[in-house]
Amino acid sequence: MNRQQLIGIANAWFEQQGWKPFAFQKEAWKHFLDGKHGLLNAPTGSGKTYALWFPIVLNYIKNHPDYKTKHQKGLKAVWITPLRALSQEIKQSAERIVNDLELPMTVGIRTGDTSSKERAQQRKAMPDLLITTPESLHLLLASKGYGQTFKNCSAIVVDEWHELLGSKRGVQIELGLSRLKTVCDDLRIWGISATIGNLEQARQVLLGPETEANQNAVLVRANLNKKITVKSIIPKKMETFPWRGHLGLHLLDAVVPIIKNSKTTLLFTNTRSQCEIWFQKILEKYPEFAGEMAMHHGSINKETRLWVEQAIRNESLKAVVCTSSLDLGVDFAPVETVIQIGGPKGVARFLQRAGRSGHRPGKESVIYFLPTHAIELIEASALQRAVREKAVEDRVPYLNSFDVLIQYLTTLAVSDGFYPEEIYPEIKQTFCYQGITEDQWQWLLNFLVMGSQSLKTYDEYKKVEAEEDGRFKVNDRGVAMRHRFQIGTIVGDASLSVHYQKGGYIGSIEEYFVSKLNPGDVFIFAGRNLEFIRIRGMKVQVRNSTKRTNKVPAWAGGRLSFSSQMSALLREELYKAPPPDPLTIVSTKPNTGGEGEQPSKELMALKHIFDKQREESIVPGPSEFLIETFKTRDGYHHIFYPFEGRAVHEAMSSLLSYRISLLSPVTCSLAFNDYGFEMLSDRPIDIQAVLDNNLFTTEYMLSDLQKSLNSNEMARRKFRDIAVISGMVFTGYPEKGVKMKHLQSSSQLLFDVFRDYEPDNLLFQQAFTETFEHQLEEGRLRIALERINQQHIVWKQCERPTPFSFPLITDRLREKLSNEKLADRIKRMTKILMK
The missing domain is CATH 3.40.50.300 (P-loop containing nucleotide triphosphate hydrolases)
Structure with a gap:
């Protein structure tokens, strides 16, 4: 044919x-x-x-x-x-x-x-x-x-x-x-x-x-013009001093009519704990949804997840509260509406979720954006623009992941064995290993046969044998079996399975959360109130409870950071903040960003916040970088606003505090969110000296960053994953997993050995590279510092906290106070600030 x-x-x-x-x-x-x-x-x-x-x-x-x-x-x-x-x-x-x-x-x-x-x-x-x-x-x-x-x-x-x-x-x-x-x-x-x-x-x-x-x-x-409509849920009443979580559930009554008017609605949350809370609260207030509403996230058992997916297809569910577990693939023609709760942190993720509604060629996708605090309305405005301009992030590929390469070479040695001279050219043709050198290749082969230089006396690290004809082969059945159990690169915190005392499986939660529970404690999971009884092996035993509780398991996903695309869009929207009314006297000129363009309705809804911000400080324009300082009973606050995302702020705040400490010895605690970071100290920092000494320079950035952060500690945590992927540490057989603290201590022991006796070990060095490139986004940090260096730095010495600084201050308090106490404290603070 x-x-x-x-x-x-x-x-x-x-x-x-x-x-x-x-x-x-x-x-x-x-x-x-x-x-x-x-x-x-x-x-x-x-x-x-x-x-x-x-x-x-x-x-x-x-x-x-x-x-x-x-x-x-x-x-x-x-x-x-x-x-x-x-x-x-x-x-x-x-x-x-x-x-x-x-x-x-x-x-x-x-x-x-x-x-x-x-x-x-x-x-x-x-x-x-x-x-x-x-x-x-x-x-x-x-x-x-x-x-x-x-x-x-x-x-x-x-x-x-x-x-x-x-x-x-x-x-x-x-x-x-x-x-x-x-x-x-x-x-x-x-x-x-x-x-x-x-x-x-x-x-x-x-x-x-x-x-x-x-x-x-x-x-x-596929040049298909998919129509995506973004609708923001704008609260009728908003605090002038916004804080994370003050809206969110307050808008529950605005969400319910949307659910009732649609055949099926997906409510996307960013974290599993948020998913659990929203599911509970909707059912508490609107019990008529019982049986018509379900929850879907990666830690709920497979049978429940499959049941939920099928129920969406045959339209027997009115609403599903979910996380990124429903971002991809699963074909849901009947979903009519999507609601995004809180900023999605990235454009691609938002578009992917929007595409879950109208999931057919030519159909319109409708997504509602529900802010969990007022400043997130700026994100909503930025996302509207991203949708119009089809602006999407890059995905940065990994380079030289030696842990994955060691796992792969062991895989080949477990099956038929391999000849290095055949495999090396294949590996060099990949994107990840295009720069691998002969010396590095030789090191990896030695590592497979002898373990590393400092471990060669221990037989357990000698997994592969180099045979006489030059073939590398695993001949030990135990080594082969353990390797097959551990193939993969997803290493999370150890998960423990949750079971009723009589045996029914409910799902899995992270060991970190369970380790803080005492017998009798009640927590919310899979939409139920569960009382913790005990841990047996890798199983958490629970029973149903009628007690009310605020404890919800936290998962690692709760620390999502802005993508670079999202940060840039957010700054551009902020520069379009509506100017003050002509009669209002403000402490500085209004910003001139986005001239000729009308502010969006989301930005107009925040006008009272921008006006209050200008009374005490400024709303920065495109050529300005804002620093605010003020004193409260907690100490001296120094707040910086790069608007670059949590990961970059974590690195920048550490770098800056290290450089300041070289000028004058001062101890300060750091807090950061997606908009900025705070240094809180017991005496004022001389900001003029920070400006005069050009502390935002990119010179010596990497060495200063290594000294500033506890980079050893961060690399040590990264090394745990590398040790597992490369097979140096065994995670255990199914149903008999090794506890995370044992994994951690085994990998820490190896980390210390390499640090003291073999600092040129490729896996040890990889831990630092990954910490800087992926966790702290060193490339983005450099670009952000270069941008700040070209802006006019505006230092505002304020009398009191401003609306922009308020979310940062309250986030730091959140670590210390329970939700009820936090709400009371914030009420008192707001009352004083509004006088």
Whole structure:
């Protein structure tokens, strides 16, 4: 069959469904059948699955014209997805095509949820089309004879590539593909990505920058004009001195009519604890939603999550309170409305969530934005603009993740073994390891065979044997088994499973939270009030309780920071703050940002806050950087406003306090949020000296940063993950996990050994690199300091706290006070400030 006839089959199938293929789908079919690799850029819900399943199937028909009588069994294509929840959807799409075209092809899934019986069947005979995750792909590479398994595989599709890029799971994919390019006879690699800022680079990372695949690659864009409408829920009454959490639940009554007027509503929260609280509070106030409302987040058990997903599809639920667990994939046609509670911290995440409503080509997406404090309305205004201008973040890829490389080399050694001279050129072709040197490669090989220089007397670190013919191989069955259990790069805080005393499984929570509970304590989880009884092994035993409680488990996701795109948009919106009324006398000229442009209704709603801010200080314009100082009974407050996001402020506040301490010895405590940071000290800091000595310079930034932060402590925490991924520390067998404090102490011991005896250890050095590049965003810090250096620094010596500084002060109090006491204290403070 020629290409035209093949595409005719696809067109006919679409016609039978009453559909018409989009231009981007046809373009993907054509390029795939021409033997090209590529990246498809298409929004969720636009039919991207059919854009790539079809050409895979058509290519099979082309190469096997007698497929009806002579079907060759074996793996023909692999579809990699970051989320297990997506695999069922993808399987249904593939089976629909295969069954309608009467092809003898089978479709299988292999993820962490696949039963051991099904895995055993797959070992005997692989399905023709396999849907899997990055971790399960590496498990296949860890099985003997994997070369035979993948030999006739003609296509690999990496779904949701924007989610994997910029993570170690993305590096896993790069390494897996580097091997399969050699093993498979005729392979086409395609990625699917929603919009990100650096699409060209995303394609390079997927295919390898200098490879033939990248030279022979295309970028297919789905130019579908998706209409996204953002509606802000603007409170009728707002505090002049805003603080985090003062709105949020106060707007519950504004949310309920939206839920009632929609078939199905998704309420997105940023954290699992926020999700639990909103679910509880809505049911408390509106018990009529019982049975019509559910909750969905990553720590709730799988059965409940699947039930919720199905209930959304068949429209039996009115509302679901969820976290990013429903950001991706899962195909929800009936969702009519999405509500975002609190700033989403990034444009891409917001657009992804908006796209959950009107999840069909050509349908409008409607998303409501609910601020949890007043200043978040500036974010709402910035997001409106991002949607209009289609401004989306870049995803920054990892470089030189040696822990992932050690894990991968051990995987190859566990299966058939590997020859370094064969594998080295493959690894050098990946984006992550394009800069790896011969010396580093030699170090890694030595590490596999002997453990590191300082550990070579301990046999437990010698996992791989170098055989006489030069092949590197794992011959110890125990080592191989432990390695297979630990394949993967997701290392969170240890999770403990939560069970009723009589055995029913509820979900999982982090060890950090449980370690602070005493028997009899009550906490909210999975929408229930649970009383803590005891911990047995890795299980938390609980019983239902009727006591009221404010305790909600906290998860690591609660520390999300602004993306660089979001920070820039926020500053630009702030510069458009409405000017004061002509009769108002203010202490400084109004800012002149965004001249000729009318402030948005969100900014107009904040006018009273801007006016109050100008009474005591200023609202900075594009060329101004604001510093405020004032005294309260807590001490001397020094507040800086870079508007750069929490991660950058954490680093900048440490850097600045270190540089100030060199001028005059002063101890201060630091607090930071997404808008600025505070230094609180027992005596005033000489801000004039800070300005005169140019303390915002980028010179010596890295060495000052290392001295300022407890960079050893931060790197030590990072090193725990590196030690687990590289296999130096074993996390335990299923159901018998090693406690996090034991993991922590094992990895700390190794960290100290390397620090004292082997500081050039590549994994030890990687811990510092990751701390600066990923946790503290050193690149963004440098750009922010350069920007501040070009601005006019305005230092305002205020008599009292300002509306801009108030959220920072109250956030610091939050650490010390319970919610009730905090609310009382804030009421008193506000009363004084409003006099």
